[in-house]
Amino acid sequence: MDTIQQPSAADALIAALRERACELGIDAAGDEARLEAVLQHDVQIPEPDEGECRRYYARNTDQLRTGAIVEADHILFALTPSTPIDALRATAEQTLAEVHAQPDLFARRARELSNCPSAQVGGNLGQLGIADCVPEFWQALTEHGRPGVLPRLVRTRFGLHVVRIARFEPGVLPPFDALRSRIARTLRQESLVGALRLYAEDLARQASPD
Numbered sequence: 001m002d003t004i005q006q007p008s009a010a011d012a013l014i015a016a017l018r019e020r021a022c023e024l025g026i027d028a029a030g031d032e033a034r035l036e037a038v039l040q041h042d043v044q045i046p047e048p049d050e051g052e053c054r055r056y057y058a059r060n061t062d063q064l065r066t067g068a069i070v071e072a073d074h075i076l077f078a079l080t081p082s083t084p085i086d087a088l089r090a091t092a093e094q095t096l097a098e099v100h101a102q103p104d105l106f107a108r109r110a111r112e113l114s115n116c117p118s119a120q121v122g123g124n125l126g127q128l129g130i131a132d133c134v135p136e137f138w139q140a141l142t143e144h145g146r147p148g149v150l151p152r153l154v155r156t157r158f159g160l161h162v163v164r165i166a167r168f169e170p171g172v173l174p175p176f177d178a179l180r181s182r183i184a185r186t187l188r189q190e191s192l193v194g195a196l197r198l199y200a201e202d203l204a205r206q207a208s209p210d
Helices: 009-023 032-040 050-059 083-103 105-114 117-121 134-142 174-205
Strands: 069-079 124-128 155-158 157-171
Touching: 009 032, 009 174, 050 174, 069 083, 069 105, 069 117, 069 134, 083 105, 105 117, 105 157, 117 124, 117 157, 134 155
Parallel strands: none
Antiparallel strands: 069 124, 069 157, 155 157
16 A cells, blocks of 8 residues: 655745745745745844943944954864863863963973864964864853963864963954944844744744644
């Protein structure tokens, strides 16, 4: 006996999208064009007001500064799918405690332990700006904001880092008015991403086969 194939969630979602496009009288060629047209109609994103923009400005001064420069060194404990994370963290924590107690050991431990090419130069990363780092690494640097070994490990997509700042130049924070449009775009994008996620979840629930 032939079995009846139930539509997948993706198939059901596409079918619901086509149905919604028909309800709205959208005559677009292709599912991607239909999706864009439906979203433009159904997902309304309010403009962020002055208060929202000012609160964002106050919360994100480190990220909004221009010209910030950091000279830093690190010891990278790379995280791979086969790496036992507890053992890796224990080794990284032990190394962090050691270089806190004896800062002169930093370069030697970087050469011995770091999984980054910078190990060859004692972990030295040179002069960094915001464009040179993954966001979580840059955030850790700017939050510490002064020379010295950071008190905690920094975790990024690459693994666990023991980090030392040699020089920190905070740069300049532009006035709010100069950043108002940029902040508004960022807030609109954040709202759009959240609204699209909720819209897709709602459409998927409606389209899910019983």
